[in-house]
Amino acid sequence: MAHGSEANSSGVTKQLCEWIQNVSMDDVPEDIRTRAKYLILDGLACAIIGSHLPWTQTAALAIFDMESPGNCSVWGYDKKIGPLPAALLNSTAIQGFELDDWHLAAPLHSNSLILPALFAAASNEHAKHSTKSNGKNFLLSVIAGYETGPRVGHALYGKEMLTRGWHSGAVFGPSASAAAVSKLLSLPAASIEDALGIACTQAGGLMAAQFGSDAKRMQHGFAARNGLLGALLARQGYTGIKNVYEEPYGGFLAMFGEGSGKEPRYLTEEVSKDLGQTWQLRMIGVKLHASMAGTHCTIDCVQALQNKYPEQLSNLGEIASIKLDMGEAEWKHGGFDIKRPVSTTGAQMSAMYTTATQLVDGQVLANQFRHDKLDRDIIWELIHKTQCVHDPEVGGKYGQRVTIILKDGTVLTQTLEGPRSVYPGLTNEEILDKWRRLTQGIIEEKRRDKIEKLVLGIEDLEDVSVLDELLAGPIANPIA
Incomplete structure (x- = not known):
């Protein structure tokens, strides 16, 4: 040889x-x-x-x-x-x-x-x-x-x-x-x-x-x-x-x-x-969000749901469950089970944490990862209702889906081919x-x-x- x-x-x-x-x-x-x-x-x-x-x-x-x-x-x-x-x-x-x-x-x-x-x-x-x-x-x-x-x-x-x-x-x-x-x-x-x-x-x-x-x-x-x-x-x-x-x-x-x-x-x-x-x-x-890139499509899906259904999502206590469908790399990288308390690093890597943060604060930026923000009860209540699932059919190279089910049975779902930072990308x-x-x-x-x-x-x-x-x-x- x-x-x-x-x-x-x-x-x-x-x-x-x-x-x-x-x-x-x-x-x-x-x-x-x-x-x-x-x-x-x-x-x-x-x-x-x-x-x-x-x-x-x-x-x-x-x-x-x-x-x-x-x-x-x-x-x-x-x-x-x-x-x-x-x-x-x-x-x-x-x-x-x-x-x-x-x-x-x-x-x-x-x-x-x-x-x-x-x-x-x-x-x-x-x-x-x-x-x-x-x-x-x-x-x-x-x-x-x-x-x-x-x-x-x-x-x-x-x-x-x-x-x-x-x-x-x-x-x-x-x-x-x-x-x-x-x-x-x-x-x-x-x-x-x-x-x-x-x-x-x-x-x-x-x-x-x-x-x-x-x-x-x-x-x-x-x-x-x-x-x-x-x-x-x-x-x-x-x-x-x-x-x-x-x-x-x-x-x-x-x-x-x-x-x-x-x-x-x-x-x-x-x-x-x-x-x-x-x-x-x-x-x-x-990037537009202060988190791992594989979480960005999830955040954008949540943001789209907030824009479409502001009244239904105004009371986060009415959320029964959240399901995040993700591609393999994103799931393995960011779909891990997160435990309380969490470090800033762990929070920024987590699809569960960033989803909850978007729902609560309407944004995922530096302020969301202050030490006094990492242990909020409302965030962890939402995390405990969240499941990350590997779905190879979710769509596209960067695609993800978020499904939120309310306690009254209402199903809110959003699928995107990729995050805003990919489609169309920042000018x-x-x-x-x-x-x-x-x-x-x-x-x-x-x-x-x-x-x-x-x-x-x-x-x-x-x-x-x-x-x-x-x-x-x-x-x-x-x-x-």
């Missing part, structure tokens, strides 16, 4: 690396360039709101205690540390409140993987080598990361990884981070292959983290840090696994494809399929509105407007470290 440098001299790993090296802004359609800027803005909104949440603060204090001062900003703090811990903490902030982007078919949270690694790399380059990273190259590097991570995910059947208990974004994510930083550093294809090989051997993430651990917030941060580490090592000539995706013995796809139950176990060709033709960025969704203007709503009162208006202007005009920015510095400094706690 051929392996290592003896195999696949022009296989998918090298094809991907050559594309990352050679892609230019001229190759990127205008709508992709524009959308990428709004996605960046959404990621920074999530970082700002997430940077001073209690679990992020706990992580920050622990990291500050163990790390020496460095050159890279920690967003929301007057602290600078080294590039690897900065990427870890800033990613943890973006993932801090389940408000960040996700890929619709190959689930990962791209901004939490890519932006912290790129800003850390850019700031470190500026401080150590007086090298400025301009906005145009930064944007192109972001796009390279957006395109890489999901392709790795497609090769492992995307959402199927969640059904097996892997935190899919933490598995696919090191590739996205390594690709983006490699592009920013202008690494040649051979070094990009080393970076990916180093990043992929660090991939992993257990979905049991979702039931209550703070570690759920940090798992994309591990991936962001590890991809950055791979690129920085590769730049110095440190070698990584060659042909890491297609290597049959101990390769990335071979190992993470174990137990998939699919035939074939993995889809090698997806790693480099249609590069520069089919843009994965178009499949990046933007750029709606993302801008989300940015402004989330940051209102969290940072001062002048600072917010400057960040917004720099991001939406990032191609003209001479040095992205200016933007990084704006993200540092005091930020209010949104759920204090």
Whole structure:
């Protein structure tokens, strides 16, 4: 059996690396360039709101205690540390409140993987080598990361990884981070292959983290840090696994494809399929609710019922039962039985909890997950009446159904093909509105407007470290 440098001299790993090296802004359609800027803005909104949440603060204090001062900003703090811990903490902030982007078919949270690694790399380059990273190259590097991570995910059947208990974004994510930083550093294809090989051997993430651990917030941060580490090592000539995706013995796809139950176990060709033709960025969704993406269709179903039947649902005490029909990945990810008391993490992952919250509060945003809101009797009364059911026929890739039966026998039901964030998806203007709503009162208006202007005009920015510095400094706690 051929392996290592003896195999696949022009296989998918090298094809991907050559594309990352050679892609230019001229190759990127205008709508992709524009959308990428709004996605960046959404990621920074999530970082700002997430940077001073209690679990992020706990992580920050622990990291500050163990790390020496460095050159890279920690967003929301007057602290600078080294590039690897900065990427870890800033990613943890973006993932801090389940408000960040996700890929619709190959689930990962791209901004939490890519932006912290790129800003850390850019700031470190500026401080150590007086090298400025301009906005145009930064944007192109972001796009390279957006395109890489999901392709790795497609090769492992995307959402199927969640059904097996892997935190899919933490598995696919090191590739996205390594690709983006490699592009920013202008690494040649051979070094990009080393970076990916180093990043992929660090991939992993257990979905049991979702039931209550703070570690759920940090798992994309591990991936962001590890991809950055791979690129920085590769730049110095440190070698990584060659042909890491297609290597049959101990390769990335071979190992993470174990137990998939699919035939074939993995889809090698997806790693480099249609590069520069089919843009994965178009499949990046933007959230409207502060909860796990698999709960969003359920929330939207409930919201539709509230709009249709305001009188019938005005007295929640009249609800006899609630049934949530869900696809397999959503059911395994968010359909678990929830116990009282619950942590904020567990509540945000739970279809039962978010359904009850939508019924009670009419929204599922940051305020619904304050510690004093997690133990409300009315919420738990509704949870105890709720059942989550796996229904493969519920409709569409993202479809769900909610059925509410009242004590008088009235049946209220709503089926949707997918959440509002998928069908039709948020426009750029709606993302801008989300940015402004989330940051209102969290940072001062002048600072917010400057960040917004720099991001939406990032191609003209001479040095992205200016933007990084704006993200540092005091930020209010949104759920204090």
